[in-house]
Amino acid sequence: MVYSAEKLSEEKVFKDPVHRYVHVRDRVIWDLVGTKEFQRLRRIKQLGTTFLTFHGAEHSRFNHSLGVYEIVRRIIDDVFAGRPEWNDDDRLLTLCAALLHDLGHGPFSHSFEKVFDFDHEDFTQNIVLGNTEVNAVLKKVSPDFPQQVAEVVAKTSAKKRVVSLISSQIDADRMDYLQRDAYFTGVSYGQFDMERILRVMRPKEDQVVIKKSGMHAVEDYIMSRYQMYWQVYFHPVSRSAEVILTKILHRAKQLYENNYSFKNDPIHFYSFFTDSVTLEDYLKLDESIIMFYFQIWQEEDDAILSDLCRRFVNRNLFKYAEFDPAKEYKKLAELTRLFEKAGIDPEYYLVVDSSSDLPYDFYRPGEEEERLPIHLLMKNGDLKELSRESEIVDAISGKRRTDHKLYYPGDFLADESTEKEIKKQIRTLLEI
Amino acid sequence: MVYSAEKLSEEKVFKDPVHRYVHVRDRVIWDLVGTKEFQRLRRIKQLGTTFLTFHGAEHSRFNHSLGVYEIVRRIIDDVFAGRPEWNDDDRLLTLCAALLHDLGHGPFSHSFEKVFDFDHEDFTQNIVLGNTEVNAVLKKVSPDFPQQVAEVVAKTSAKKRVVSLISSQIDADRMDYLQRDAYFTGVSYGQFDMERILRVMRPKEDQVVIKKSGMHAVEDYIMSRYQMYWQVYFHPVSRSAEVILTKILHRAKQLYENNYSFKNDPIHFYSFFTDSVTLEDYLKLDESIIMFYFQIWQEEDDAILSDLCRRFVNRNLFKYAEFDPAKEYKKLAELTRLFEKAGIDPEYYLVVDSSSDLPYDFYRPGEEEERLPIHLLMKNGDLKELSRESEIVDAISGKRRTDHKLYYPGDFLADESTEKEIKKQIRTLLEI
């Protein structure tokens, strides 16, 4: 039997708290899960610093990746199979892309990408196409299979319908993470009736559409998404931890560039500092490596690096205040001046952080970040864009919401031993 | 206001997926949660290697410790408060002991204790009594408060009723971990009606007893416990990972003793290798430190150390076979001989591992590990030992169940490049 069609002698299952069980019958999927690049996702938290706000959110990207695979598997095997519009030859490709779509994520990706200026999606491509165990498994299917998978993950594949199962405004990725993150944090907002949505998904020309009868379940999903963003993903305490994390990386890089002598060689970071990261370097990085350094850096001589690391490790985070950049830039300038005067480096200790989300958007061709809209399949076979049928979605469609906050170390300002007067002025400006 | 009576201006809550919310009003509790020793528990998994079997089980001891505190708080504030038998002066002591009872746990405690021969409970004592942030907080309550807390955790306190809330055959510790571990693994076995049990708990002389009307809920709890042990805690795949982990530590220590030159100095391990661990050393250790070393040791020259580390990191675990030590010791000797002949060191690659559990026991005074039985409070005020009332508990009471398995590297035996004949004999003996 050809490798792509090989089935395990007995179905294997992973016990999953969100989907109850993840089912695997394809040898290819089983082999991919066993690769070291996929196992590495166990050492990268799904939600980065969120566990410092919601202590249950300690789950890994390994968890989530299996979940996305399982949702796609159910859509294909339980809903699409046998429908004339669906080409079952795309099955394995879709399953592999679903499983591997986050493979290139590193530890605390967001901060790393920002400081060291790269894109984790490039690494996903590299892992799929490079000299890896994952690539070896995929190549056994066919020589160009890794390329096919890479294109689906990169959304450049001509198989748009396959792409839309994994990345669109209602895809298996979002459906898994909303439910999973809700489960592990313990908030109730991420719940929606996925069973219902799966049942009304239909392949239709270039895309995956939703039968009109499932519109309300989709509305509920969009509201869940909205709530999860503002209640969990953009929680100001998690953002505070992320601000500190970013500043640690920033400081370490700066020290390296200034030839600072680290007590312990941060060998895992060198290629990041010098912008020369190889795939091999990248794969060595995970959260235990990062946390190792953050812990030993608590004892570095550089006061800023050690302070920031102690804050992160021991969860002694920055406080925050509302901030409106459009109106309060003068206040920020004044605060910056006062921080400098008080001997608190504003580059590291006075940070504006912004979060922004667009819960749903209709199609705006030509605009940045074009988003494929969700289409409803009407009884007569027509397609209608969701916000034209749903009043609730229409009400929020295209409305971007942005939130700015100013982060600072509350304890530094409380300490009145020196610079008493300046700190008082700062506190007055910050209204604390 | 004295520190011990200080309340937060507004109640704080932690969102918890198991108990919905963990409520904190006492300043002392809030301050303890903020100490670095308590925050360290975030970096130690509650279930060690179990996440390699049940991928959801990535939750930390921080999670569990808050949960135990919350259960005890509810028992005291919602059930015991106001009852004449309960002395509310013990409230803060009980809450602190509940929160801190696992403070001395290190990464993968079980394996560490086995290889380096220490007891994590001694470290709990040291943290509570030593030069730590936790101790500083407790001392603010009163000079002897750390000692009081330490005694409750060590079960040597004269306040037996306080002790029994935290460690007995039906205590807040067990009630939290059964539910929590069930939640994160996703298995249904750990569920029981804790609400009911809390409602029927009563302080009574030296102990905490259960009103007769709650007997069935207690039966259900004991069955949950039984199932969780055999389905989750003793799962042979997790035990396989633990076997490998233990052997890694064992090998590293042996190499160190043989003056092996590590490519990268394992400074965090030195005091463990030389049996001279200080509290400071111990507190530096967490799972990210351990995983850092395991990852770099994958590239050590020593074939056994690097192989075992690769197995652990990439989850390439040992296979297992049923094994009866009483009957099959000859077979084990023969296998040991064959492994040696095949060039596979049996000390590291042929391991017998045993698990054993006693789901419930009545009181056997004088015996090792005396266990306080669960007492039912009858309508007439008498106490009756649980197994005398419950047929189901009676049926399993005092019956120890033990399971032995033989672990070995399946892949080594599959490789037929050399020693073909010997490996074939091994496989025959192992019936694979």
Added chain:
Amino acid sequence: MVYSAEKLSEEKVFKDPVHRYVHVRDRVIWDLVGTKEFQRLRRIKQLGTTFLTFHGAEHSRFNHSLGVYEIVRRIIDDVFAGRPEWNDDDRLLTLCAALLHDLGHGPFSHSFEKVFDFDHEDFTQNIVLGNTEVNAVLKKVSPDFPQQVAEVVAKTSAKKRVVSLISSQIDADRMDYLQRDAYFTGVSYGQFDMERILRVMRPKEDQVVIKKSGMHAVEDYIMSRYQMYWQVYFHPVSRSAEVILTKILHRAKQLYENNYSFKNDPIHFYSFFTDSVTLEDYLKLDESIIMFYFQIWQEEDDAILSDLCRRFVNRNLFKYAEFDPAKEYKKLAELTRLFEKAGIDPEYYLVVDSSSDLPYDFYRPGEEEERLPIHLLMKNGDLKELSRESEIVDAISGKRRTDHKLYYPGDFLADESTEKEIKKQIRTLLEI
């Protein structure tokens, strides 16, 4: 001890699938639950005909009434108690009103009220104030206590804050029924984080307000409400059953007025037919009585009455089509004409039914059905109307949605034995 302050010797609990347990300590509450008027609520379904669409929705108003009581009890005892703005003297009054707020509901209230032109709320008043067991219990508290309870239920009480706990846009009534109806139907839409909402409710002057930090939980509640209305309460299949039910009552009344001779005297209906219902008559009515008559009426000689009863009892419901009264009134007239021609009485077999909901409204003084808006309590102590802070709520605030459908018996139109041509024309007009 005065009756109003009497506590049960031991707290009683009702096992409740939604709130886990309903707790009762007050003797007055316990006695009210035991009255025959309250027990009667067991024989009236919470959701009328909905069980014919969602088979799980067989729960009674007894269920719901206990749930509303429990929510109010938790707000008062766990959240409000001890706050200076809350007057604990109102406690018992609030609990009683919560428990009894639906006491006057009859079987399939909506249809009964429509056909026989009365208001179940008048009967709630009558039961509380009349010669009933409920009144006897309340009077034991104080002579004017029944009147006080009646005023709270009728929303005419001067204690506006007490009223707002039981009826406002976010009250215990709505919070219970959304969750309870979701639980029993099995839909996921009714879930929201009630724990969170309870924790952020505050008494404030005349009303109950919500701390700003709980705004997102309230948004989620409003979306749940919206979804439950359109997914469950206004489900066209349930409405079809209700249309038939209404027509049965209508027909029976008409027959009575025309001196039709029923095979079996419908004694329980006489006072309804003659618009002379006494409290005693009313209390005798429940769903088993109604269903008794509907079953025996299946064998009545009147073809319309027996057909409609058979449809209701055996769930052979009307089909439906979208209908726009503003644009399609001519079509309706034409259909009416054709139905008559085909010998199918349009009064009973061609029915327009409309549902309409306003998910949330800000305050429009002077308008019909003034609704008190939800107020947020800002950090600085100010109050802000919800839709001014929440974009999502603003988007749907004040937007009434209405849905019209045309109901008809599909089977009658399929039968082509006679009037073949006319029926074909009808089907063409209905697009079936």
Added chain:
Amino acid sequence: MVYSAEKLSEEKVFKDPVHRYVHVRDRVIWDLVGTKEFQRLRRIKQLGTTFLTFHGAEHSRFNHSLGVYEIVRRIIDDVFAGRPEWNDDDRLLTLCAALLHDLGHGPFSHSFEKVFDFDHEDFTQNIVLGNTEVNAVLKKVSPDFPQQVAEVVAKTSAKKRVVSLISSQIDADRMDYLQRDAYFTGVSYGQFDMERILRVMRPKEDQVVIKKSGMHAVEDYIMSRYQMYWQVYFHPVSRSAEVILTKILHRAKQLYENNYSFKNDPIHFYSFFTDSVTLEDYLKLDESIIMFYFQIWQEEDDAILSDLCRRFVNRNLFKYAEFDPAKEYKKLAELTRLFEKAGIDPEYYLVVDSSSDLPYDFYRPGEEEERLPIHLLMKNGDLKELSRESEIVDAISGKRRTDHKLYYPGDFLADESTEKEIKKQIRTLLEI
């Protein structure tokens, strides 16, 4: 296409709170659900009088019947389909038998069967084989199909494997009711991992067996069953209601036999009183009919009948005391004498009721009520009876537990207006 193979153009689903959705694709199943005999099950509660103890338990047998069908459908379509041991020709037969297995249940079956001496299972046979809509649907499949279905339901079919799916010690019937009754009552005891059990079920020769790896899930199921029996099904308050119900029927029959003149002719009961029930009579009976009579009988002249009916309708139940018939028969005789002396008819007001359960039994050929044991399928293909592998099941296997209680009207004994001294003696004997 032949009728038996007809599929609906689009799968239909019922929203189910326990299984999320019940899926129907077969036209035969859809048609059976629509019959009036099946719809009648909506008017019969699954748990009889239990709703008087657990107010959530208002669900009907309609609910449960769909659930059993769904479980069987999943076993066949998701687990058995394609396995060589499974004959898919049996599929429709199994599904129909699952759906219809409880069709003959009447209102409060247990009490009715006891008083009027019949067996509801005979009526199931009659409905399947008689002149009914159900029979008409089944006959369309093939002339002998009704007979085949009837034999499976009666357990006389030669297709033992089909029978064992619907009735054995671990069948779809039990698996549905344990979960469903737990869901609606709100108790946690009925939960077990059905997903797991379904996945390890295997057709094997004459029976359905369980793969060894699923043994713990089966243990958990058996414990759930044990707990549900004692916590819910045999709850003494529900039994009290059942005692009263039985006595009402008993009294009505006795009055009829004594030519008592009912104010309102109980026409629905006549054939029961005279032991001449036809299928047509039987099908007219449901709980609304019964409740109709109980309500009007509250106003009958016979003091016993009206008292008992008032008790049942208004939930004014009997109290109970522990009773050991082996040791306390003298006490019972004495109580009987005293009741008579006090003018309280002991036949109706002093009732011994016994409940008894055998949670699991191995096979005892030749004994009454032979029960097929649960067999585990070992890795080597052998079968082993469950209690030989599971210590917990072994501990309770074959152990029958029986509970006797003595029911009496507490209020009658409290009334001291007359017969003060006798009532005091009664209370002393009853220890109240």
